[in-house]
Amino acid sequence: MTIGDDLTVRRMGFGAMRITGPGVWGPPADWAAAVALVRHVVESGVNFIDTADSYGPHVSEEIIAEALAPYPADVVIATKAGFVRTGPDQ
Numbered sequence: 001m002t003i004g005d006d007l008t009v010r011r012m013g014f015g016a017m018r019i020t021g022p023g024v025w026g027p028p029a030d031w032a033a034a035v036a037l038v039r040h041v042v043e044s045g046v047n048f049i050d051t052a053d054s055y056g057p058h059v060s061e062e063i064i065a066e067a068l069a070p071y072p073a074d075v076v077i078a079t080k081a082g083f084v085r086t087g088p089d090q
Helices: 031-043 059-068
Strands: 048-052 076-080
Touching (some): 031 048
């Protein structure tokens, strides 16, 4: 799928909300498994990852960075900003 004139992403994307801890807050119980999962989805052909600064907060971005930096040229990471949460399950 082409977005605009030059951004191409595959139909299957990855939502990073659930790679964080319980209630989408804090680090996951198994950080290494979360990193491995992000690597696996990209190796499987996913090139669009959706995240938000409130997932963890900031935890999903840290996991994605550890898993993928330096980022493959065709991977698109979209983030939502301004969404503030005060705690788990909020």
